[in-house]
Amino acid sequence: xxxxxxxxxxxxxxxxxxxxxxxxxxxxxxxxxxxxxxxxxxxxxxxxxxxxxxxxxxxxxxxxxxxxxxxxxxxxxxxxxxxxxxxxxxxxxxxxxxxxx
Amino acid sequence: xxxxxxxxxxxxxxxxxxxxxxxxxxxxxxxxxxxxxxxxxxxxxxxxxxxxxxxxxxxxxxxxxxxxxxxxxxxxxxxxxxxxxxxxxxxxxxxxxxxxxxxxxxxxxxxxxxxxxxxxxxxxxxxxxxxxxxxxxxxxxxxxxxxxxxxxxxxxxxxxxxxxxxxxxxxxxxxxxxxxxxxxxxxxxxxxxxxxxxxxxxxxxxxxxx
Numbered sequence: 001x002x003x004x005x006x007x008x009x010x011x012x013x014x015x016x017x018x019x020x021x022x023x024x025x026x027x028x029x030x031x032x033x034x035x036x037x038x039x040x041x042x043x044x045x046x047x048x049x050x051x052x053x054x055x056x057x058x059x060x061x062x063x064x065x066x067x068x069x070x071x072x073x074x075x076x077x078x079x080x081x082x083x084x085x086x087x088x089x090x091x092x093x094x095x096x097x098x099x100x101x
Numbered sequence: 102x103x104x105x106x107x108x109x110x111x112x113x114x115x116x117x118x119x120x121x122x123x124x125x126x127x128x129x130x131x132x133x134x135x136x137x138x139x140x141x142x143x144x145x146x147x148x149x150x151x152x153x154x155x156x157x158x159x160x161x162x163x164x165x166x167x168x169x170x171x172x173x174x175x176x177x178x179x180x181x182x183x184x185x186x187x188x189x190x191x192x193x194x195x196x197x198x199x200x201x202x203x204x205x206x207x208x209x210x211x212x213x214x215x216x217x218x219x220x221x222x223x224x225x226x227x228x229x230x231x232x233x234x235x236x237x238x239x240x241x242x243x244x245x246x247x248x249x250x251x252x253x254x255x256x257x258x259x260x261x262x263x264x265x266x267x268x269x270x271x272x273x274x275x276x277x278x279x280x281x282x283x284x285x286x287x288x289x290x291x292x293x294x295x296x297x298x299x300x301x302x303x304x305x306x307x308x309x310x311x
Binding site: 011047068 | 185192
């Protein structure tokens, strides 16, 4: 069980580090849009990467996935991979179809 | 004979990786059921976000979410930080109940609830600003009806999760204060609250940032 493996003071430290990193990443996201004048493509890729980093931090520490069996992480990760696939296949197709006059 | 033994050995090493017999995920049933709920809930949000992106990519006019004065990104960034803080206090309260510190648990849960209420209040303020600018569910002054529709539906469903989560955490805090709930119950609630934060990462990226 998760709680047997995660005893000890180290855990609160991990939560606090995750907290600080998450806030720093959020600040980075906001400044990517508000402060830095990057080319559009670079900004989009950077924002997606930072969002995935934040999501995996929340999943790993606040939803305990790091301390569970790998099978649990698969349950959470596989739909995400399928989702990205679906977006990649559906979005351009729909964009082409809907734009047609 | 040796082949059979080899096959059995292989079986056992596979079994070691995926074993558990009646409990292959090595979590209690409540945790597994919450995960199943969260996955299906994630699919709902995913469908909405994919809908948003399809509408957005196929829109003949640029998506109006970066029009000046429409959405204050600093305000929403503050909301995001508050939600992150609330999942940290939630994680710490789960840690506290594992240590048996009930009083501390209730305090950190109260902090989580307060942060959730602040988030919901800020969301309400943002909605009223947006409505004041002329946005309606099916119409808005910027020529892309899907813009306000996706905005209200997605942030609205997330807001409903926050409000539902506040009620859930309130009930948990009450049970823990009375001593009728234990660590596994709060861990499950912590999963739910973590998910609310997790989904917000994608909503904040899709609606406000990109």
